[in-house]
Amino acid sequence: MAIPTLNPLPVPPTQATPEQDWPDMADATVTAEYNLVLQLNAETIPGINSAVESINSAALESGQNAQAAQTSAGEASNHKQAAQESAEAAATSEGNASASAGVASGAATAAGQARDQAEQFRGESEGFRDEARQFRDEAQAIVIGDAIDDTAINGTQVRSSLNDSIGNFRNVAVNADAAIGPLDFAQITATAAAVTVTLPADPLEGQLFMIGNLTARRDHRIAVGAIPVKGQASGGFILIDKPNITITLKYTGPTYGLEVMQ
Structure with missing residues (x-):
C-alpha cells in the first residue's frame, strides 16, 4: 500500500520576518511540528x-x-x-549411433536451458534479497533516526532532536550558577546574589x-558564549534586567543565532 505523504509545514519565520509577525509564525510552526509527530505515528x-x-514476504x-x-x-x-x-553406449552399435546422438544432444540442450534458467532465478532472488535489505534498513532509519524524540513507536521509546523544539519543558530550580539543556525551564530563585544560567x-x-527570573533582581544573566542574538554579537551574555519575567529563546542557526520568543 502507498505510504501517506506528510502534510506540508507552514513557512517558518526567518531573519527577514518583521518582528511583530514572529510570534504568530513561530506558534504556527511549532504547532505544525507537533502535528507532524502525530501524523508520523498514526x-x-x-x-x-x-x-x-511486504518486502520481507x-x-x-x-x-x-x-x-x-x-x-x-x-x-x-x-x-x-x-x-x-x-551416447557412449550407442558408439558400440553403428546402427543406433545416430538416434543415441540425437537423444544426447536434446538432453544436453535441455540441461543447458535448465542451468541457464536456474542461474536466472538465482540472480533474481539475490536482487530481491538485496532490495528487501535496503528497504528494511531505510525503514529502520526513518523509524529510529533523527526525526522523533521521546515518542513511543510500537511500544519503544526513541530519542533524537525534533522534540527538543516541541516537547514539554522540564522545570529546573536555579539558586546558583547553572547550565541547562534544550527544553529546560530554568527558574531563578536566588535573591542574595546574581546568578548565571x-x-x-x-x-x-x-x-x-x-x-x-522569579526574583526582584535585575542583574541575573544568561551566558550564550559566541552564539549571536537576533543576528547581533551579544558579548557572551544576555542581561535579565527585569524582575519577575520569563524569557524563551529559540536557536535558529549559526547566522541569526538565538531568537527571543518572549
Whole structure:
C-alpha cells in the first residue's frame, strides 16, 4: 500500500520576518511540528512497517523460488550425465549411433536451458534479497533516526532532536550558577546574589530554552558564549534586567543565532 505523504509545514519565520509577525509564525510552526509527530505515528510509520513486511514476504518467496531452481539445475545435470552415458553406449552399435546422438544432444540442450534458467532465478532472488535489505534498513532509519524524540513507536521509546523544539519543558530550580539543556525551564530563585544560567555551546537548530527570573533582581544573566542574538554579537551574555519575567529563546542557526520568543 502507498505510504501517506506528510502534510506540508507552514513557512517558518526567518531573519527577514518583521518582528511583530514572529510570534504568530513561530506558534504556527511549532504547532505544525507537533502535528507532524502525530501524523508520523498514526500514518507514516505504520505504512513503513507494512511495506517492510511486504518486502520481507517477497524476499522469502524469492528465496524459495531460488531453491526450487537449484533443485531443477541438479536434476538437469543428472539428465545430462545420463545422456552422455547413452551416447557412449550407442558408439558400440553403428546402427543406433545416430538416434543415441540425437537423444544426447536434446538432453544436453535441455540441461543447458535448465542451468541457464536456474542461474536466472538465482540472480533474481539475490536482487530481491538485496532490495528487501535496503528497504528494511531505510525503514529502520526513518523509524529510529533523527526525526522523533521521546515518542513511543510500537511500544519503544526513541530519542533524537525534533522534540527538543516541541516537547514539554522540564522545570529546573536555579539558586546558583547553572547550565541547562534544550527544553529546560530554568527558574531563578536566588535573591542574595546574581546568578548565571549557561546555554549549550553548540545547540541544534530549533531547540528551545526558557529562563524565568522569579526574583526582584535585575542583574541575573544568561551566558550564550559566541552564539549571536537576533543576528547581533551579544558579548557572551544576555542581561535579565527585569524582575519577575520569563524569557524563551529559540536557536535558529549559526547566522541569526538565538531568537527571543518572549
